[in-house]
Amino acid sequence: QISQLEFSPEQAEKGEFEHFMLKEIFEQPRTVANAMRGRIDLEEGTAKFGGLNMSVAELRAIDQIVITACGTSWHAALVGEYLFEELAHIPVEVEYASEFRYRNAPIEKNTLVLAITQSGETADTLASLRETKRRGHKVLAICNVVGSTIAREADGGIYLHAGPEIGVASTKAFTSQVTVLSLLALFMGRIRMLSLHRGEKILKALQAVPDQMERMLEQNGEIRRIAQRFASVRNFFFLGRQYNFPVALEGALKLKEISYIHAEGYPAAEMKHGPIALIDDQTPSVVIIPSDAMYEKTLSNLEVVRARKGPVIAIATEGNEALAKQVDEIIYLPQTLEAVFPLLAVVPLQLLAYHVAVARGCDVDKPRNLAKSVTVE
Amino acid sequence: QISQLEFSPEQAEKGEFEHFMLKEIFEQPRTVANAMRGRIDLEEGTAKFGGLNMSVAELRAIDQIVITACGTSWHAALVGEYLFEELAHIPVEVEYASEFRYRNAPIEKNTLVLAITQSGETADTLASLRETKRRGHKVLAICNVVGSTIAREADGGIYLHAGPEIGVASTKAFTSQVTVLSLLALFMGRIRMLSLHRGEKILKALQAVPDQMERMLEQNGEIRRIAQRFASVRNFFFLGRQYNFPVALEGALKLKEISYIHAEGYPAAEMKHGPIALIDDQTPSVVIIPSDAMYEKTLSNLEVVRARKGPVIAIATEGNEALAKQVDEIIYLPQTLEAVFPLLAVVPLQLLAYHVAVARGCDVDKPRNLAKSVTVE
DSSP: OOOOOSSOGGGGSOTTOSSHHHHHHHTHHHHHHHHHTTOEETTTTEEOOSOOOSOHHHHHTOOEEEEEEOHHHHHHHHHHHHHHHHHHOOOEEEEEHHHHTTTOOOOOSSEEEEEEESSSOOHHHHHHHHHHHHTTOEEEEEESSTTOHHHHHSSEEEEOOOOOOOSSSOOHHHHHHHHHHHHHHHHHHHTTTOOHHHHHHHHHHHHTHHHHHHHHHTTHHHHHHHHHHHTTOSEEEEEEOTTHHHHHHHHHHHHHHHHOOEEEEEEGGGGGGTGGGGOSTTOOEEEEEOSSTTHHHHHHHHHHHHHTTOOEEEEEETTOHHHHTTSSEEEEEOOOOTTTHHHHHHHHHHHHHHHHHHHTTOOSSSOTTOOSSOOOO | OOOOOSSOGGGGSOTTOSSHHHHHHHHHHHHHHHHHTTOEETTTTEEOOSOOOSOHHHHHTOOEEEEEEOHHHHHHHHHHHHHHHHHHOOOEEEEEHHHHTTTOOOOOSSEEEEEEESSSOOHHHHHHHHHHHHTTOEEEEEESSTTOHHHHHSSEEEEOOOOOOOSSSOOHHHHHHHHHHHHHHHHHHHTTTOOHHHHHHHHHHHHHHHHHHHHHHTTHHHHHHHHHHHTTOSEEEEEEOTTHHHHHHHHHHHHHHHHOOEEEEEEGGGGGGTGGGGOSTTOOEEEEEOSSTTHHHHHHHHHHHHHTTOOEEEEEETTOHHHHTTSSEEEEEOOOOTTTHHHHHHHHHHHHHHHHHHHTTOOSSSOTTOOSSOOOO
């Protein structure tokens, strides 16, 4: 059997960019559009997929979803949990693949398993897939590399079509995973209780993302300035709530991976149960604080950090001028739905990690100790 | 209504100990025994409780458990997830109370909600309790303070009987919570598929814990020496798998809370998906590596850390002499069941955090920025 390569070698060149990671961050308006191409059904307010290999009746019979993944893909899975629970009212359990494969977890009948992996070769995710298939559950793969082992062994799946990701720190794969999860959750919602009207609203918000991302990327210079200001610190916190908690985890992981700064993500309100002890004037926090239902609550978490003299970089919604006076730095994002916010909010965090690492003289594309895809256990 | 205090003021004195935290660590053989007192039915190989206020038929009808908690209690909840899933085959979802209260998560019928809190006054946990009760679910409280708001508002519950916990960093409450969760999981298993024989085995292992903890505490001097050796580092990792992953999180939280060292817990195999980039010869890892089914796998995770020159403090099972040659420091625990190991493994981590903080001159009982019980949102 001959597998066809989807991309030519030229596409794996850096072009005008200093590093693959930066190139891949800037590709995201295009790769997110690729992840949506041919999958949007505006008239029905839903999504469609070629390779699920499951009937609508089978998909409607699903009572529970288990998502298994590692690293950045695990963060995309956490966003997926919120998406499926909000849009389709299906309970979701997100599992570290490395733990799940050995856990003998009780899984109900009518469970759908999603395996998320950029490479399609992640050893722990592959083992989880095999374990759940052995137990008779359907597994769908969400992966980037066409013809990869996980893509071949799953019952069906959705490709990211993001093109080769060369930078070891995953960026465009994450946003493509979240895009695909958004479409799948929308579809699962539309065959359940989600109205045409809400379906259309979500699709329109998703369709606006590529242009909104372009506008985010125009702030690259400003984010570089912020990164240089904080490049010498030793610790960083990333705080967010609800949909933005996984984004906080992902922002922290990016910084850890390429700058070797000890960064940690937390649900913002959980800080007061211990981690706030670490906050001082040398420990900045990135607080993701959109103008949404959680705004006032997140603001009070932010104020607790400020009261301990912790510098704050806010990721806020355009038009929130008042917040600028209360924080050290502010990065604005365009208005969008809560469910779509993570796709935009992660971009400045990727740029922040990139510029901090560059300022510290780190090898961004090949960070120490890390491999691009982890094919050993 | 008059609530009776369970403990006299004298019991809240430090006695021979320099700090309340150390006193409370040393109380654990007694507080764990208190958590079991009157609750063990050896003949039937099960546990019994006075205040559940639910019939056996109601408890057997439970299809899912949601546990809501914050901070250290959230770590106890994660141990509970493994306990209920292994001993009773009931799927468990563990939720940060601060996120859960705003999430409108899909909850199936026949869900039992457990609210875990030392003080019984934690604002986010109380709000979660009220939200789930409003939706018609039964809520059981697992808390320490008799007559507290959460104890009064829950449908039923189990008290820890651990006595007042004065140190801001929770220690004896954690082990009592895990003890109570073990007994409850055993009971839920015994009214399902758990055999008398296995029930007896688990009870015997639990009954051995107080004496085994005494033996752990005899290593206090040795753990102080290890703590002094590593007291000046800036970062720490805590790694464990399965039952010991939450213990790793808890060990990291203790160190964060009282020593202000940036410590982070991870499932050991997840390190290779990013965090391993932080490992160098100045970044020690505590690896919890009992001689159980996961031993070889955890050993290979440990070797990855060693290959990056990361110092390793192993928490291992007595008799594993071979491992001592591969690590910088080793602390031995007595043999026990996998399900009971967390109760023992957390003790050296508490002592390690305590002695590191003392060596750094920190105010152990009243760490900066923290309150004992978080009664605000």
